[in-house]
Amino acid sequence: KNEVEQSPQNLTAQEGEFITINCSYSVGISALHWLQQHPGGGIVSLFMLSSGKKKHGRLIATINIQEKHSSLHITASHPRDSAVYICAVREINTGNQFYFGTGTSLTVIP
């Protein structure tokens, strides 16, 4: 069973395009995180959301708690945005368990 589902699995875009990555989850959560994994393997946290919307530069993350859905948007995409984007949720019932999506591999072509 997959507690966190992401779509699409792979995404190729032209530089400048608006990109949306989706995340759906099936458990009650206290927070949802968007992570970025670089081609070299390193993982960094982009956003932590418990409600509403957050914006950082060209990245926007939204969450709808009722629908158990989150989206990550990238405006004016750039080749340096090429990475794997991972959605993770912190389950509220177990207290501290994190569940991760399998990631969306994004390639932005110049």
Add this chain to the structure above:
Amino acid sequence: DADVTQTPRNRITKTGKRIMLECSQTKGHDRMYWYRQDPGLGLRLIYYSFDVKDINKGEISDGYSVSRQAQAKFSLSLESAIPNQTALYFCATSDAGRPGDTQYFGPGTRLTVL
């Protein structure tokens, strides 16, 4: 200097060997985690520790053990490595005092078991 470091970064070993992966952090966080990442699968939790005296099994703890030697150090051991433990291993930390538990990841250790 990186806040979360892992050693070694790469390791090739043979079936049956004992392997230890080490993680150190300078962030002063109480919580530390070990995950493995396999192609096509999400990160999966192996063990986690909320302080030096608190160790908990995660989703896939069989075949692994851990030691929390100090607040800053959390080691993962494979007592007798097997090929299906070939994976990318990540250590992470988080601050219990901050809501949402944002995790800070180490650079990863690529382990190959032949």
